[in-house]
């Protein structure tokens with residue numbers, strides 16, 4: 001069993017930066033995430049949106065921030081264990097053994113939980129054709145705008161993502177937005193922009209409409225929608241159905257690890273060292289709860305550096321917690337894996 005000094009659970013921005021700092025301490029690190037690629041919410045939910053509140057970047061696309069984090073971490077040769085969810089935790093002879101959804105067990109000297117809002121999945125509509133055409137014209141996120149160029153796109157939803165992408169795709173695609181209520185939950189300024197775009201004939205907005213069925217022949221061709229007030233049905237010719245109805249998240253198995261919790265979605269950190277109620281287990285990012293917490297990426301980075309340095313000193317008590325200044329290094333080191 002390949003052992004690493006520290007294991008990070010969650011490859012979102014907090015987890016990636018925590019792993020980087022473990023590397024800076026010349027220690028080995030594994031990152032576990034059930035998603036197929038690193039990036040957490042940024043890659044799964046808004047890769048093509050600009051973020052404006054990352055220190056040093058006046059604006060940066062979410063996917064570019066993730067790529068930069070991966071690049072910064074790369075010299076330390078982290079072990080990515082993707083497509084696996086951390087499920088079980090045992091303490092064995094002073095080590096932690098983490099077993100994942102794939103049945104693999106990984107040994108480690110300390111654990112950093114950076115599981116964000118938990119393992120999340122998009123909220124489904126549940127209509128006929130939805131499952132059948134997922135990946136064949138049914139989407140739950142816009143990962144690449146270019147994919148929709150010249151297409152007839154039906155967007156389903158009434159929140160920020162639905163409104164943002166109605167505006168975001170209108171110049172490259174023929175967009176229809178349906179929402180089951182008259183009122184939108186999205187930011188008022190965006191809703192106003194959307195209404196202006198509809199009045200100018202740039203997009204079509206239909207309320208109170210719901211999706212009834214998706215039809216096709218190997219790929220999406222039609223969507224049946226209905227007015228939930230009059231029950232009148234309409235068949236739209238479409239090439240893509242983008243369902244942006246929010247997502248469900250749950251901490252799942254991590255909530256059973258005997259850690260002190262705040263509600264059932266957040267892990268309590270006991271003090272500013274980011275330690276949890278179980279020695280050797282630290283938390284950072286959205287999942288970590290303490291008085292005054294704000295769920296922001298910039299804060300997650302700070303928490304990640306603290307959690308990583310305390311985790312490093314826990315796994316290797318001969319190490320000082322304080323890493324010193326990175327600028328005092330001549331180059332970044334390449335640690336050897338411990339077995």
Ligand SMILES: Cc1cc2nc3c(=O)[nH]c(=O)nc-3n(C[C@H](O)[C@H](O)[C@H](O)COP(=O)(O)OP(=O)(O)OC[C@H]3O[C@@H](n4cnc5c(N)ncnc54)[C@H](O)[C@@H]3O)c2cc1C
Nearest residue numbers: 010012013014033040041086115116118119285286296297
């Ligand atoms: C549309 C949108 C726009 C946003 N805009 C901004 C913004 O402009 N500025 C800002 O600061 N914040 C923004 N946020 C919030 C920001 O994305 C989060 O604060 C950030 O993603 C939290 O990072 P994280 O690493 O803690 O968690 P996440 O990004 O949620 O990553 C956590 C990872 O942990 C994994 N995980 C969960 N459970 C397990 C498990 N059991 N085993 C292994 N892995 C697990 C998940 O799959 C996920 O990949 C936005 C959020 C959304 C939805």
